[in-house]
Amino acid sequence: MNTLIEVRDLSKTFTLHQQHGVVLNVLRGVDFSVAGGECLVLHGQSGAGKSTLLRTLYGNYLPAGGSIRVQHDGHWLELVGAEPRDILQVRQRTLGYVSQFLRVIPRVACLDVVMEPALA
Numbered sequence: 434m435n436t437l438i439e440v441r442d443l444s445k446t447f448t449l450h451q452q453h454g455v456v457l458n459v460l461r462g463v464d465f466s467v468a469g470g471e472c473l474v475l476h477g478q479s480g481a482g483k484s485t486l487l488r489t490l491y492g493n494y495l496p497a498g499g500s501i502r503v504q505h506d507g508h509w510l511e512l513v514g515a516e517p518r519d520i521l522q523v524r525q526r527t528l529g530y531v532s533q534f535l536r537v538i539p540r541v542a543c544l545d546v547v548m549e550p551a552l553a
Contacts, residue, residue, distance in 0.1 A: 434468035436504070438490070438528075443499035445482075445489050459485045463499070491530040492520040503527055 443463040449455040459482045467473050475483040488494045490501060492512060501512040505527045510519060524530075531546055 434470055436466050436468050438504070439466040439500070439502045439509075440464060440490070441500040441502075443486075443489065443501065444497045445485055445494060446497045460489065460496070487530060491524070491528065 441464055443460055444458070445460040447457045447459060449457065463486065465473065475486065477483055485494065489496050490512075492515075496513055499513065502509050503512060503523060504510075505523050510523065512520060512523065515523075529547070529550070531543060
């Protein structure tokens with residue numbers, strides 16, 4: 434199968450400035466790849482970093498280190514450090530994200546949000 438996303442040694446930290454600069458290491462050394470047709474399950478306790486991982490993959494969070502590469506328009510694109518316009522293009526054509534708290538579009542079912550690109 435053709436690999437579509439590849440994550441290597443991904444890390445993400447948060448600095449709690451209101452708590453004397455305490456640093457939380459939320460993601461450390463995350464490695465995985467996903468091929469077309471595969472399904473990857475993120476399973477863990479509350480606070481384990483599942484949502485942080487998804488937000489980092491989507492470009493909402495800047496990782497502390499590592500690599501996130503996606504197949505985009507026929508070539509590999511490194512998302513860590515990518516230009517904002519490149520990240521926007523990936524979001525428009527390659528990678529989607531539906532929050533577990535679907536309040537982005539009020540009164541719209543999650544299924545409708547996921548199906549929208551296919552119907553356009």
